[in-house]
Amino acid sequence: MEDIEWLLHEPGGDRSLKVNERARISDAQWDATIERIDAAPGLRVLLTHAAIHGDIAVQPRDSETAPESTAWASGTIAVSGHVEVEMPDGLRITAGPDQAVLFRPAAGGARYRMTAPQRLRLAGYALRRDRLERIFDGAIPAALVPLLEPDIEASRVICMQATRRLRHHAESLFAPGxxxxxxxxxxEGVVLQLLASQMASQIRPAHILTKRERDAIATARRLLLLDMRQPPGLGDLADAVGLSEKRLNACFRSEFGGTVFEVLRNHRLEHARIALEAGAAPLKQIAWRVGYNHVSNFINAYTARYGAPPRRHALKNQVAAARPASRAG
Structure with missing residues (x-):
């Protein structure tokens, strides 16, 4: 079995770590077990179980596939904890218990950033492009097509809700026996179930909503987001657009990817993220403006959404935004 070399990015400088079938690491940054499995031709699995003590970034460098790394599409599901996946061209996405990702880097390998303190249980898999094409036998889902193009200039990412079923499948990869x-x-069977579940989550039948329902939820969303400090309750909103509370939530989930409350929460946190990165106001004031009366509730919600506390996440994004100019040299 070929080795994977992990490049560890640490405050004291980069260092390499060889990983083959299973590696145990214990240092100031983390206590981790990393297992790499070649389950079948064109199918690779990486299982990480770690206690993160200090912020760390790792980047797998696989000697077998490095020259053609863009021929592999990867999936990442966090059973617990959060990890930020950074593509070589700067595109970043957070995987956590509420969000899973499928991606294909434009060139080189992705970097995985983990913030402390947290306990991380991460299941990742990679499928070679030709293997994916054989799996679907000419019936490739539309959502997956961008990941299978022969040549890509920019990294491709597909995000989906990490459902309980998805996390259950990922957790089963760690089970001994x-x-x-x-x-x-x-x-191999579990990975195929993961892939099928992730693709199924991208299918939204056009007939699920009538035109009246689409018009109603467009109005509901506008009313919901008019005032993040004092939004209407679910019952009032449903009455205003002539839908039941249950149907309103179902329509929101179909059209916007989350319930009424989840859409409001994500909108609040996105506004907060922009304000934090701009340095527009103190943390307490930003929390209040987007509808959180208690800063602790805001910090917990923000951390669950983005994988790091507000100030740390904003600082990292500011640093990352300034980095490409220095990379070019």
């Missing part, structure tokens, strides 16, 4: 060919067969 099988060895040898039986374990490889089990892992």
């Amino acid at each position: 099988l060895n040898g060919p039986l374990r490889m067969l089990f892992i």
Whole structure:
């Protein structure tokens, strides 16, 4: 089995770590077990179980696939904890218990950033492009097509809700009990279930909403976001647009990817993120403006959404935004 070299990005400088079947790491940054499994031709799985003590970034460098790294599409599901996946061209996305990702880097490998303190249980898989094409046998889902183009100039990312079923499948990859060919067969089956579930989440039948319902939820969304400090309650909103509370939530989930409350929360936190990165106001004032009366509730919600506390996340984004200019040299 070929080795994977992990490049660890640490405050004291970069260092390399060789990982083959299983590696245990214990230092000031983290205590981790990392397992790399070649389950089948064109199918690779990486399982990480770690206690993060200090902020750290890791970047797998696989000697077998490095020259053609863009021929692989990868999936990341966090059973617990959060990780920020950074593409070589600067595109970044957070994977956590509420959001899973499928991606294909434009060139080189992705970098995984983990903030402390947290406990992380991360399941990742990579499928070679030709293997993916064989799996779908000419019926490739529309959402997956951008990840399978022969040549890409920019990294491609697909985000989806990390449902309980998705996390359950990912968790099962860590379960002991099988060895040898039986374990490889089990892992291959689980990865195919993960891929199927992730693709199914991208399918939204056009007939699920009538024109009246679309008009109603467009009005509801506008009313919901008019005043983030004092938004209407679910019952009032449903009455205003002539839908039941249950149907309103179902329509929101279909059209906007979340319930009424989730859409409001995400809108609040996105506004807060922009304000924080701009340095527009103190943290307490930003929290109040977007509808949080208690700063602690705001910090908890922000951390759950973006994987890091507000000030730390904003600072990292500011640093990352300034980095490309220095990289060019």
